[in-house]
Amino acid sequence: MLLLILMNTRHTYSEDTQIEVSKHTVFKYTIDIFNNTISCKCNVRISVKNNLNRKINVTIVTLERFHRGTLNVVEGEQPHDIIENNDFSILIWETAITEKSYWYVSIEYLPNISIPVEIGLKMRYEGPSTAHLDRDKYLLTGVRAKGTVILDLLLINTREEYAITSYGERVVLPLIATLSLSHPKDLCIVMDNEPEANYTHVQRDYGIHSWIVVLQHRMRIRQEIFIRKLTAWHSLWLPPISIDLIDDPWKIRAQLEATEIEKMYKNLKNMLNETTNTYEKMREIRDRLEAIERGLSTSLIEYRKVLNNFMESIENFERKIEDVERLVKYYHDNIKHRIASIEGQLEELINTLELIEDITSELNITTRGVSEAIEVARSLHGILSDIEQAFEEGFEYIKSNLDTVRNLLYTSKIAARRLLSALEAMGSVVSDMVNMVNKEMDKIRKRLRDLKHEFMEIEKLYEKYTILMELAERKIDEYMNSINVTTRSEELEISKKISVKYNIGIKLPLMVAEIKTTTHTIAKEVPKKETLAYLNLLMLIPLLGVIALVFHKLFTRCRKYEKLSPEIEELFMRLNKIEEYIKKNIKRTISEY
Secondary structure: OOOOOOOOOOOOOOOOOOEEEEEEEEEEEEEEOOOOEEEEEEEEEEEEEEOOOOOEEEEEEEEEOEOOOOOEEEEOOOOOEEEEOOOOEEEEEEEEEOOOOEEEEEEEEOEOOOOOEEEEEEEEEEOOOOOEEEOOOOEEEOOOOOOEEEEEEEEEEOOOOEEEOOOOOEEEOOEEEEEEEEEEOOOEEEEEEEOOOOEEEEEOOEEEEEEEEEEOOEEEEEEEEEEOOOOOOOEEOOOOEEEEEEEOHHHHHHHHHHOOHHHHHHHHHHHHHHHHHHHHHHHHHHHHHHHHHHHHHHHHHHHHHHHHHHHHHHHHHHHHHHHHHHHHHHHHHHHHHHHHHHHHHHHHHHHHHHHHHHHHHHOOOOOHHHHHHHHHHHHHHHHHHHHHHHHHHHHHHHHHHHHHHHHHHHHHHHHHHHHHHHHHHHHHHHHHHHHHHHHHHHHHHHHHHHHHHHHHHHHHHHHHHHHHHHHHHHHHHHHHHOEEEEEOOOOOOEEEEEEEEEEEEEEOOEEEOOOOOEEOOOOOEEOOHHHHHHHHHHHHHHHHHHHHHHHHHHHHHHHHOOOOOHHHHHHHHHHHHHHHHHHHHHHHHHHHO
16 A cells, blocks of 8 residues: 555644644535535635844745735734735735743634535435435425435545556546545434444544544445434424645655655666566576577487497407307318318328338347438427417417407497497586576566566566655655745745645535325315424524524623623513523414314
8 A cells, every 4th residue: 555544634743843834724615415616715824933132124925825805814914915815815024022921813714715525415315205305495394204314425636736657547646635534423314334433432422433544545434323312393404514635745754754665666666677587597597598599409329420430340340250250160170170181090000100210120130211300200290390389379369359349349339339328418407407596597587577576566666656756756855835924135944834725514404204295175285283383493593503602792791791781781671581481382383283
């Protein structure tokens, strides 16, 4: 809420103030339910206090808006000069104020400005009979007991100073309104209030329901009053509806500043900017990660192609190695078999030669060639053994190298697959990071959307706040400039206290029952005896009021003066006679009725 309920219009003075100026303006209007003005006047009371220890000469200038010829000085001295313009007049007083004393004046006039609110009032009756509103006599006739009177009151702030916001709302400076609806508690009972009254109380014989509202635009109040019974004169009178308006831009400005809307607006704007910057940074990080993800995806595609070719080459190489290994093994087995065959034949040859050598030795035959052949055969057998051993070692070496190559190829395949897995894992990590960043961005985006919505609302409030502050400042300047006090030879510290109020009373029509009449044969309506008595009583009521007022004035004067003049004593005697005459007529009328 921008505004709180404002009750007082006090503006404190500074301790260093040398001259205190106060101006209190009260507009009083009485209207009927048709918005016709019955009476209106404005009372202005101006006071100037001299806080110095010496006399000062001052000039008081005030600006008022009234119809020409309606100014009346109620208390104080007449203005020394009046400057009249088209729609306002300037009143000027020149006076001397002694030390530590006051100067004051009270004036009344017929204002030429309208009420700053539009008032709409509907009054209707629902009950066992049909009521009729007589505009000329201002009577609501046909009212009976057990019926219900419904009052529907509408107030609209119609200040001339207003502004339109960027979103099309009309902003006016609010008024503090106190509305009071009264009813005779012995005759009526309030059945319903919309909205509920802020407080209710009883004053003498009347129940009073009051509302206190800050009238920014419009306010509607609806009250249902149940009629338990009518008076002895078959009538019911509701007191005027009271509306008190306070125009206090100082209080409104203070309350607006207390809301700290400007601080909230700036803080929320900074938060929105920071969140927007964070979102932009997150989006930049997301874009980079997505670029890395796309690069990894492209690299993975290319790497898979290279890996497939590499694997195919390795498999071909492995097949070649297997072919070489089979070929080497074939030759190894073949050569080994041949060497074994040759060795077997050599061993048989050696055995045969040794047998021959043994036989020749037994026969004492010299066989030098046999011994040499045996040596050659044994030498050849040793050479074949060396060849076989060397061949075995070569075969094992080739086989070992082939195994080494095979292991290297296998390791290469494992490393290539691990590299592929690492790249895929890296792509997954980057993808997870992108998803995480996107989730965070979604949160920030939602927060940003909420902040923008909140900022739009606070921006509207801030715009309304600035407009209200500007309107309040304008109104303060207008009121502060409406009165000025200057000294002739020196410049003094002057403070001002200004209040403006509107007291509006809405007079309600008198509610009466229908008066029955009879018609004679001469076609002329003649009131009944009861009706005549009733009318006589009604006519005597105003006279009794006048007499009571006169007695009140006289008794007041009696308290003021101990001894009455002969003229007043004679008037007392006449009034006593009139009172006795009225009492006799009332008794006779009541007995006849």
